[in-house]
Amino acid sequence: MATSPGNAYVWQLPTWPAWTYDTQALADALARARLQQGRVLGKAQAVGLAADAFAQVVNDIWVGEVVATAAIEGQQLDVEQVRSSVMRMLGIASAGQSSRHIDGLVDVMQDALHNYTVALDADRLCRWQSALFPGGTSGIQHIEVGKFRSFSDAMQIVSGRPGHEQVHYLAPDSRRVPAEMARFLAWFNASGGEDGIVRAAIAHLWFEAIHPFEDGNGRIGRAIMDMAIAQDARSGTRIYCMSHQLEQNRKAYYAALNAAQRGDGDVTAWVRWFADQFSEACVKSEAVIDRALEKARFWAAHAAHRFNERQCKALRKLLDAGDGGFLGGLTAEKYCKITGTSKASATRDLGDLLGNGALISRGIGKATKYYVNVPGWRQE
Structure with a gap:
């Protein structure tokens, strides 16, 4: 028999979705995040945004992020196919073969960044989800594609053998999803004045709490996170290794989300954890830039x-x-x-x-x- 959690989910609270957090308690984590962000942006500018070496940086980060956001969900993508899909998206003529579902994931991630100034709406999110599942299946199972979930069964995240499942999360009833998403999207499109890292953390948490689709919520939620970070930086260039950082800390990521989806709606701990991950993602981005420079020097040395x-x-x-x-x-x-x-x-x-x-x-x-x-x- 499935075990159920002992405390309420945030969407069950009468104050939902009134997120609260302690600004003073977040000050140090946010300051570190901004410091690391400044370092990686400075290094990128030193390389030169138009330089061939920086093009390699962008390509490497793209490939790593596509692979990582799928790996968080347990999907192992073929790196060469991901590379081909990314190269095609970036307009590199030598792109090789890729698959439809990889192309769809790359398209979603590209739209979130390259069109970060365009308001987010339900239609756009539904098109993102549809792109993830060409043919309308997740594995061999038919799923609802291109629309919010409408089935009457409970939307649960579970693990364990049949008959001994553990329920990790229970999402709002499908009948509530359209109204919940309308409220979320209204906030997202009007919350530009909030600290960008705090906003990205809350946006990702809020979307995952609603879990509006039958499948693909994690990947779409991270695309929303990327979009919020791009809006904060006012740049659609992929330069942060955020999904890679979350994938490397997958258990802690799910634990932090799970903790934030319960309790009284105070998300201070979640935002602090998210800001720390963003700091580490910036450190990883610096390493990618350094490695790309080494690669560029190698290919230049052997250009003949x-x-x-x-x-x-x-x-x-x-x-x-x-x-x-x-x-x-x-x-x-x-x-x-x-x-x-x-x-x-x-x-x-x-x-x-x-x-x-x-x-x-x-x-x-x-x-x-x-x-x-x-x-x-x-x-x-």
Whole structure:
């Protein structure tokens, strides 16, 4: 039998949705968040928003955020397909194949950022949700697509085996959703005067509390979060690794949301946690910028070399792994698996990469391991 929580959900309170928070208690966390935000913006400006290196930054952050927002929901996306979809969205001609559901997720995330000045309404949210589920299914299950949920069953977030489920959250009845969303959207479109980080935190929490769709609420809620952050910064450039940060702290993220969805409507603890995550996301963005600069310098150093498609794919994987990130180094066997090529072709490709200095090697014979040749990187 399902276990039910012992305390009320915020939407059950007579004061709902009167969110409250202690401004003084949030001061330090918000100050840290703004400091880190200033650092990452300053570094981005130092690189130059129009520079090729910054284009690589944007591409890398986009790919990471798409993968992460899906991973939070337990979906493992093919990184190469995500990269292709992002490249297509950014107008890069060399984009490869991707899938409809990945393209749909990228479209949603792009619309939230690039059109951050456009008011948010129910139709737009329903189109976002429809884009996430081409064909009208979630897995093999038919779901309500392109509209708010209307089924009569309770909207619950549960875990555990059938018959022994634990209810983590119970959302408002479907009949309440249109009115609840109208109230949320009216607030969102009129709340620009509130601190932008506080507003983003409350917007994400409020949307997740309503849980208006049968599926896709997490991804759409994070797109709303991104939109609020873009409105605060007055920029639609993706520069923050927020979904990546939340994915790395997935259990704490769900725990913080769950705690905020109960109690008396005081969201001080939730906003403080959110601001701390935003600070860490900015730190990660700085690291992405630094790594993108290293990548840009690598490709510039080898601009005269005509790498084939297999070599480019392997080099991108090594560069994406970062300093010491490709555990055990690259072997001929791994190269074959990454590129789908024969051992003979792998031997030729790797020999060519060694010859032009793109790779360096350690060991001999079958024990040979290859590392991307980036000065200062660990080769172990």
